[in-house]
Structures are given as C-alpha cells and as structure tokens.
Amino acid sequence: MNSLAHAARSLVLRGGYVRSVIAAANPSSSRSITTLQETLESQVAPKQASLAKLKKEHGSKVIGKVTIDQLIGGARSVKCMLWETSNLDPEEGIRFRGLTIPECQQVLPTYSGKAGDGEPLLESIIWLLLTSEVPTKEQVDTLTAELHKRSSILPAHVVPLLNSLPKDMHPMTQFSIGLNAAQTASVFAKAYGELEYFHFLLRHLKSMCLKFIASNTLRRYLPADGAPKNEYHKYALEDILNVFAILPEIAATIYRNVYFDGVVKKDQSLDYSGNFCRMLGYENPGFDELMRLYLCIHTDHEGGNASAHTTHLVGSTLSDPYLSYAAGLNALAGPLHGLANQEVLKWIQALQTKFAKEGKEVNAETITEFAWETLNAKKVIPGYGHAVLRKTDPRYTCQREFGLKHMPNDELFKIVDTIYQVMPGILTEHGKVANPYPNVDSHSGVLLWHYGFTQYQYYTVLFGLSRAVGGLCQLYWDRALGLPLERPKSHTPEWLENFAKNNPDA
Numbered sequence: 001m002n003s004l005a006h007a008a009r010s011l012v013l014r015g016g017y018v019r020s021v022i023a024a025a026n027p028s029s030s031r032s033i034t035t036l037q038e039t040l041e042s043q044v045a046p047k048q049a050s051l052a053k054l055k056k057e058h059g060s061k062v063i064g065k066v067t068i069d070q071l072i073g074g075a076r077s078v079k080c081m082l083w084e085t086s087n088l089d090p091e092e093g094i095r096f097r098g099l100t101i102p103e104c105q106q107v108l109p110t111y112s113g114k115a116g117d118g119e120p121l122l123e124s125i126i127w128l129l130l131t132s133e134v135p136t137k138e139q140v141d142t143l144t145a146e147l148h149k150r151s152s153i154l155p156a157h158v159v160p161l162l163n164s165l166p167k168d169m170h171p172m173t174q175f176s177i178g179l180n181a182a183q184t185a186s187v188f189a190k191a192y193g194e195l196e197y198f199h200f201l202l203r204h205l206k207s208m209c210l211k212f213i214a215s216n217t218l219r220r221y222l223p224a225d226g227a228p229k230n231e232y233h234k235y236a237l238e239d240i241l242n243v244f245a246i247l248p249e250i251a252a253t254i255y256r257n258v259y260f261d262g263v264v265k266k267d268q269s270l271d272y273s274g275n276f277c278r279m280l281g282y283e284n285p286g287f288d289e290l291m292r293l294y295l296c297i298h299t300d301h302e303g304g305n306a307s308a309h310t311t312h313l314v315g316s317t318l319s320d321p322y323l324s325y326a327a328g329l330n331a332l333a334g335p336l337h338g339l340a341n342q343e344v345l346k347w348i349q350a351l352q353t354k355f356a357k358e359g360k361e362v363n364a365e366t367i368t369e370f371a372w373e374t375l376n377a378k379k380v381i382p383g384y385g386h387a388v389l390r391k392t393d394p395r396y397t398c399q400r401e402f403g404l405k406h407m408p409n410d411e412l413f414k415i416v417d418t419i420y421q422v423m424p425g426i427l428t429e430h431g432k433v434a435n436p437y438p439n440v441d442s443h444s445g446v447l448l449w450h451y452g453f454t455q456y457q458y459y460t461v462l463f464g465l466s467r468a469v470g471g472l473c474q475l476y477w478d479r480a481l482g483l484p485l486e487r488p489k490s491h492t493p494e495w496l497e498n499f500a501k502n503n504p505d506a
C-alpha cells in the first residue's frame, strides 16, 4: 500500500517536475519557455483527430500489393507501418521530420549556441523528432538540464550488476542487460501493472463490503482515472526521457569496465554528448564534436529497420519503453545491422595485417584483391549495401566531410576513401547486390579510431545510445496515437503453393 501511494504521488508530482528543473537551470527565463511536455501535449489531440479522420475517410484505400517474393524476402518495401519521426528515400536518404542531414546541421542548435557553427546537439534532435519543431537554444538547454537531472533515476543495482559481468561478454549484450535491469524504474509499468493488481485484487475479494472499502481506499492513491489508454503516452514519456538520461552511464560503465578501470566521471556542465565523452574518459573538444555528429545521425532511419521496428513491435504489446528498447538493442547487435560498424574495422584490420605480412601496400589494387577474396568466400563486405538505399548513404557523406575537415591525412581515413573508390565497381561486377554503395557503418569506425577510440567491439553501443532516440520518440507517438498490437499475417508454404496453383494470373 505504501509503495502504491508513493508511486501514485510521484506520478502526480512529476507534472511540476519539468518546470522546477527549468527554473533551476535558468531562473530568469523559466516563465517564457514552452517546455517539451507542453509542446507535446498541445500536439496530441490534433494529431489524434487527423489520424482518426484519415482512417475514417480513406481507411479502405489500397496503397500496395504484396508478392510472394516479398513475403519470403524479408518484407522489402511492404508498406505496413506508421512512422512519424523520419522518412527514408532510396535515392536521397534520410529526412528527420522533413529535414535532410545538411539541413539539420544548418538549423539545429549547437554547443556554441549558433546554428551552423558545429554539429547539432543530440538534445536538438530529440526535440525535433518528438515535436517536429526546431527548438531554440534555450529550449535545448532546458532539455539538457532535465536529462542530467533525470540521470539520477538509474536504479542502484544496475552499476553493481554491470560490474559483475565478465569482461569478455560482448558490450552489446552488457548494454541490453543493463537497460533491462533498469526497468525496475519504469513509471509506465507501474501505472499499468499496479492498476492490473488493483483490478485483480477487487476481482478476488469475495465480500462486497471489502470490495467497496478496498476500491475506495486504493482509488485515493492511484491516478484519478487509473491509467486509461488515452494517458499511456504520459507515462511512456516519463520512461522515454529517463531512458535517454540513464543510457550514457550504463554505456560508459561498460566501456570503463571492459577496457579501463571501471571509473566513470561526469561533467554535467556540458551537453549530453560532451558529458558522455567525459564519462567514457575523453577530454578532447574535437572528439566531443564527433560524438555530437555520431549521436545525431544514427538516431532514426524510418520504421522498417530492425532495431526501430523491434522497439515498435515490442512496445505494441504495451511492454514499457525500457523493455521495448532493450529488444531493439538486441536487433541492433546483429552483424547485418548495427554490428556492421565493428565488422568494418575488423575487415580493414584484416586487410592491413594480410598485406603488411606480404610486404605490400594497401591501395586500390590490394583492396580489390581482398574484396574478391571476401566475396568468393561467400561473405558480405561490411558497410556496403542497404535494404532501402540505392545511393551513397548521406550519413556516410557527412562523416566523410567531417573526416576531410578534421583528419584529411589520417591513414585509416585514406584507406576508407580508397575503398569507396573501388568497392561500388567490385560489387556491381559481382552482380548480386541491389545497392553497391556504402552505408553509415562503413565510415563511423575510422573517425572514432582517429581520436584513439580503437575498441571496435564497443562501437555498436554508441549506435545503440543514439538509436534509442529514434525508436523511443516514435514509441511516444505510438502510445499517443493509440496504435494497436502489431500482428501481421503469416502463411505456410503449402498455403502459398495452393494460392499460386489456384490463381495463375495473380
């Protein structure tokens, strides 16, 4: 009962939480800033209404067909998911709420405060993806302060648990364990689960008199209307912001445990990315800027990619945001998805080692030789190809531009550039690949390496820190729009064969 009362009260109190954080961060301007929560609350009803209208007026319109090839082939291009936060065009690449990466770099607030002067802050992208609005620097600063403050919500058992894990456990496995363990702090699960418990209790009390007393007593301590479906998004938002806030400490603890002394030092006078770099143990403003770029560009890639889709699917069962995104992390840990960034570095290392032993230079010719060896061994070239993109990934391009600006003479950067010159031709000649161009993973590792961040088994954790933003900003809207349980139809091979036999012209 005490814990019920505590949970209920803390839920109610959080309404005033954000305002007090803002006031603490910036007392003079606190009254004039529209908070993230206020911005979102004003958007929910109109968005719900326009989705309901779309469904009512056009719900029966056909937007595509599905072939047997698509059913067998991983549902490529099947249109079956609503995604608010970003959209991917095969030629142009990603747009975050309508903005390309260069446009984001021009308009979003940066560490210096001036848009266009440096890389966007991750907090800017969080604001953009959640609200579809470009925030002011003041708004972004309030979000930074809020996330720093919320980081204290990390449950006390999580760091000791991480400390107890074997150092040779893959960092992504540790990341997923850490986030799952932090789920005890879920506000969403409490709001939902305790009400379940409340109804369970009422169902099982035999005496009407006891039912009446229990009902009246418990209701006093629970949110006024319980947690009805139309309020799920409020509890989800609490969890989502808390997950953003605690992930850096989980990620940094893993890095410091596996490769160093386990000590994590914060500097909350900095932004989210800058503070994260200090937690990792880096004190280089150039590395801070790279981290800002890295964390911004990996956030979101529309809904169909495996990590975002998994988060959305698991969330549709009303699993809370912690569990939903932990599932997304497990999808990201696959080598055809996020893990490809570590595979790229591994591939380049193997290439360098082989030709160093043979006393040969790494150049276009030796890279071509090594690529054919990989392909003939029926392995993939990591960092190349894509399920949707049919041109060079703009996330590759902006990282290349960062490299040209900050490390044009770096040896590894030059190798990546030479790979880029020869690989599309090789993959085209190979003849199988739908997209012979590089994706985001083919460039990210070498930039990190330049700053001494050479522990490539860890690289996907950085991706996972960033992808939380896309997956979970969308999860907010999933709950706000009341999207249902996701459950597509599957068919047996026999059904397909019969269908094909009975429908020769289909």
Ligand SMILES: CC(=O)SCCNC(=O)CCNC(=O)[C@H](O)C(C)(C)COP(=O)(O)OP(=O)(O)OC[C@H]1O[C@@H](n2cnc3c(N)ncnc32)[C@H](O)[C@@H]1OP(=O)(O)O
Pocket (backbone or CB within 6 Å): 335, 336, 337, 338, 340, 375, 379, 380, 381, 382, 383, 384, 385, 386, 387, 388, 432, 433, 434, 435, 439, 440, 441
């Ligand atoms: C953040 C991200 O997730 S970006 C992607 C990261 N992953 C990688 O970089 C791994 C390498 N790339 C790949 O494996 C693929 O290109 C994927 C998984 C990204 C996309 O897969 P698909 O949509 O199936 O690609 P596509 O239609 O081009 O595949 C056709 C064939 O080409 C092969 N192929 C695709 N890309 C490559 C590649 N980079 N090297 C060698 N073969 C490839 C596929 O394995 C497939 O072979 P199969 O017919 O024998 O099964």
Ligand SMILES: O=C([O-])CC(=O)C(=O)O
Pocket (backbone or CB within 6 Å): 300, 301, 304, 305, 306, 307, 387, 388, 439, 440
């Ligand atoms: O879109 C995809 O399928 C893979 C990808 O690039 C991402 O998730 O960032």
